Amino acid sequence: MRLLLLNGPNLNLLGQREPSLYGSTTLEAIEQNLIKKAKDEEILLDCFQSNFEGALVERIHQAIGEVAGILINAGAYTHTSIALRDALIGSEIPFVELHLTNTVARELFRHKSLLSDKAIGLVSGFGVKSYELAFQGLLSYLRQSN
Numbered sequence: 488m489r490l491l492l493l494n495g496p497n498l499n500l501l502g503q504r505e506p507s508l509y510g511s512t513t514l515e516a517i518e519q520n521l522i523k524k525a526k527d528e529e530i531l532l533d534c535f536q537s538n539f540e541g542a543l544v545e546r547i548h549q550a551i552g553e554v555a556g557i558l559i560n561a562g563a564y565t566h567t568s569i570a571l572r573d574a575l576i577g578s579e580i581p582f583v584e585l586h587l588t589n590t591v592a593r594e595l596f597r598h599k600s601l602l603s604d605k606a607i608g609l610v611s612g613f614g615v616k617s618y619e620l621a622f623q624g625l626l627s628y629l630r631q632s633n
Contacts, residue, residue: 495562586611
């Protein structure tokens with residue numbers, strides 16, 4: 488089985504961007520940890536990060552027929568990108584939305600997600616652990632579906 492981890496804008500700055508809010512762990516460390524967990528489950532995990540909406544949309548399109556599920560931290564695009572929403576819906580690939588912080592406990596504009604109503608699950612507010620919880624949830628869902 489193959490899964491895809493997508494990270495949106497500014498997540499490449501994890502570890503240095505607002506560590507009091509996002510922690511000190513880098514995106515690379517998060518990805519390496521998740522790749523190891525996937526390998527332990529005999530799963531291939533592809534990781535992709537972009538600050539560009541179109542690149543994320545293209546990566547979703549490329550994933551059609553290649554991956555069984557997607558983990559996505561769309562960052563700010565969570566609240567603004569109809570294009571990402573449409574790509575995820577159009578791909579028909581099950582996905583879990585995830586966030587390091589509890590977005591509904593933050594600024595009002597972060598309360599609305601354009602993705603969560605189409606996601607099979609949403610994990611937020613657990614810091615780096617959100618990635619592991621989302622991975623476990625997606626894997627459980629896919630195994631039960633098969």
